Amino acid sequence: MxxxxxxxxxxxxxxxxxxxxxxxxxxxxxxxxxxxxxxxxxxxxxxxxxxxxxxxxxxxxxxxxxxxxxxxxxxxxxxxxxxxxxxxxxxxxxxxxxxxxxxxxxxxxEVPMGALPIAGTRPTGIYTAGQMQEMMNLHGYAPEGPAVILGSGDLGLILADQLAQAGIPVTLVEKKSSCGGLARNRRLLDRDSIRLVCSQTVTEVAGEKWLTACRLSSGEWLPCKTLLIAVGLxxxxxxxxxxxxxxxxxxxxxxxxxxxxxxxxxxxxxxxxxxxxxxxxx
Ligand SMILES: Cc1cc2nc3c(=O)[nH]c(=O)nc-3n(C[C@H](O)[C@H](O)[C@H](O)COP(=O)(O)OP(=O)(O)OC[C@H]3O[C@@H](n4cnc5c(N)ncnc54)[C@H](O)[C@@H]3O)c2cc1C
Missing domain, CATH: 3.50.50.60 (FAD/NAD(P)-binding domain)
Structure with missing residues (x-):
C-alpha cells in the first residue's frame, strides 16, 4: 500500500x-x-x-x-x-x-432543494446555484429564462449578474428584509433585469416535466423555467x-x-x- x-x-x-x-x-x-x-x-x-x-x-x-x-x-x-x-x-x-x-x-x-419545505413535484429546471455555475462556466450550458434565484447572498448575486448578462430576466427571492452578500456584490443589483423581492420565500413549484412557475409566500406565482437554490453552504x-x-x-x-x-x-x-x-x- x-x-x-x-x-x-x-x-x-x-x-x-x-x-x-x-x-x-x-x-x-x-x-x-x-x-x-x-x-x-x-x-x-x-x-x-x-x-x-x-x-x-x-x-x-x-x-x-x-x-x-x-x-x-x-x-x-x-x-x-x-x-x-x-x-x-x-x-x-x-x-x-x-x-x-x-x-x-x-x-x-450546498443546501439542496430536498432539504427545503417547498411543495410540488421536482420538474426539470431546478438546480443548486453551484451546480448551475459549474454547468454554465465549465460545460457551456445556457439556462432558460425567466429565472428565479432563492437566496440573495454572494452566490445568488453573482449568478443573477451572470444570467442577466446573458439576457435572462432574474427574480432574486430573499426571506430576510434586505439583500445579503458583500457590498461589492450588492451593487450588481443595479441592473434593470434583476428584481429583488425581500421578506419572501418560495413555497411551491409547478410544472409536469419542465418547471413553469414558482409560488412565493405572498401567494404570487412567478412564471419561470429555471429555479436556482442559493440558500447556504x-x-x-x-x-x-x-x-x-x-x-x-x-x-x-x-x-x-x-x-x-x-x-x-x-x-x-x-x-x-x-x-x-x-x-x-x-
Ligand atoms: C460560488 C462561490 C463564489 C465565491 N466567490 C469568491 C470571490 O469572489 N472572492 C473570494 O475571495 N472568494 C470567493 N469565494 C470563496 C472561496 O472561493 C472559497 O472560500 C475557497 O475557494 C474554498 O476553498 P476550499 O479549498 O476550502 O474548498 P473547495 O474549493 O470547495 O475545494 C474542496 C475540494 O475537495 C474535493 N473533495 C471533496 N470531497 C472529496 C472526496 N471525498 N474525495 C476527493 N476529493 C474531494 C473537491 O473536489 C474540491 O476540489 C467564493 C466561493 C463560492 C462557493
Whole structure:
C-alpha cells in the first residue's frame, strides 16, 4: 500500500495551500487527493473577477500553483470514499493509501432543494446555484429564462449578474428584509433585469416535466423555467464524522468554516499545514 506522512483530502485553495505550507515546513512525503481531474476546487467554476487583485477563479488557481512543489504527489480523479481509524484512506477504483497525518480540506456542500419545505413535484429546471455555475462556466450550458434565484447572498448575486448578462430576466427571492452578500456584490443589483423581492420565500413549484412557475409566500406565482437554490453552504465533513477528534486529523478551508473570501481559507490552511508537520516532528 502507498504510504504518505501527510495525506490531504481536497485540492481546492485550502488543500493546495496546506500542502505547500507543510512542504515548506519540511514534510517530505505529501499527497493531495481530489475527485476532480485538476486541482483548484470551486475556484475553477468561478468566472467572475472577485479573487486576489481582481482575477477570475481559474486565474487565481494558476497563481496558487505557480510555486507548487513537484515532489508533492497529486492523486486526481479519485474520490476518497472512507477514512479508517487505522489511518487508511479508501479511494475510488479500489486504491488504498495509508498515512501518518490527515488534513481534510473537502470544501462545503450546498443546501439542496430536498432539504427545503417547498411543495410540488421536482420538474426539470431546478438546480443548486453551484451546480448551475459549474454547468454554465465549465460545460457551456445556457439556462432558460425567466429565472428565479432563492437566496440573495454572494452566490445568488453573482449568478443573477451572470444570467442577466446573458439576457435572462432574474427574480432574486430573499426571506430576510434586505439583500445579503458583500457590498461589492450588492451593487450588481443595479441592473434593470434583476428584481429583488425581500421578506419572501418560495413555497411551491409547478410544472409536469419542465418547471413553469414558482409560488412565493405572498401567494404570487412567478412564471419561470429555471429555479436556482442559493440558500447556504455547509462544511463537508461526512468522511470524518464518525472518527471523533483523533490527534492525527486536522480540518481547514470551507470544511472547517465557510470562508466568503478565499484569503481566509488560505490563511487557515497555511497555519494548518505548518502546524501538522510541527506536531509530527515532536
Ligand atoms: C460560488 C462561490 C463564489 C465565491 N466567490 C469568491 C470571490 O469572489 N472572492 C473570494 O475571495 N472568494 C470567493 N469565494 C470563496 C472561496 O472561493 C472559497 O472560500 C475557497 O475557494 C474554498 O476553498 P476550499 O479549498 O476550502 O474548498 P473547495 O474549493 O470547495 O475545494 C474542496 C475540494 O475537495 C474535493 N473533495 C471533496 N470531497 C472529496 C472526496 N471525498 N474525495 C476527493 N476529493 C474531494 C473537491 O473536489 C474540491 O476540489 C467564493 C466561493 C463560492 C462557493
Amino acid at each position: 502507498e504510504h504518505y506522512d501527510l495525506l490531504i483530502v481536497g485540492g481546492g485553495a485550502a488543500g493546495i495551500s496546506a500542502a505547500k505550507a507543510a512542504r515548506r515546513a519540511g514534510c517530505a512525503s505529501i499527497a493531495v487527493v481530489d475527485r476532480k481531474p485538476a486541482l483548484g476546487g470551486v475556484l475553477l467554476q468561478c468566472a467572475h473577477r472577485g479573487f486576489g487583485d481582481g482575477c477570475t477563479g481559474p486565474e487565481f488557481v494558476r497563481q496558487l500553483l505557480e510555486d507548487f512543489p513537484p515532489e508533492i504527489r497529486v492523486i486526481s480523479g479519485r474520490t476518497v470514499l472512507k477514512i479508517e481509524e487505522s489511518k487508511v484512506a479508501r479511494l475510488s477504483g479500489g486504491r488504498s493509501v495509508s498515512f501518518d497525518r490527515l488534513i481534510l480540506a473537502a470544501g462545503c456542500r 455547509r462544511p463537508e465533513r461526512t468522511l470524518t464524522a464518525n472518527l471523533g477528534n483523533p490527534e492525527w486529523l486536522r480540518l481547514c478551508g470551507n470544511c472547517s468554516t465557510v470562508h466568503p473570501m478565499v484569503e481566509g481559507a488560505i490563511t487557515e490552511a497555511i497555519q494548518t499545514g505548518t502546524a501538522v508537520w510541527e506536531t509530527m516532528r515532536k
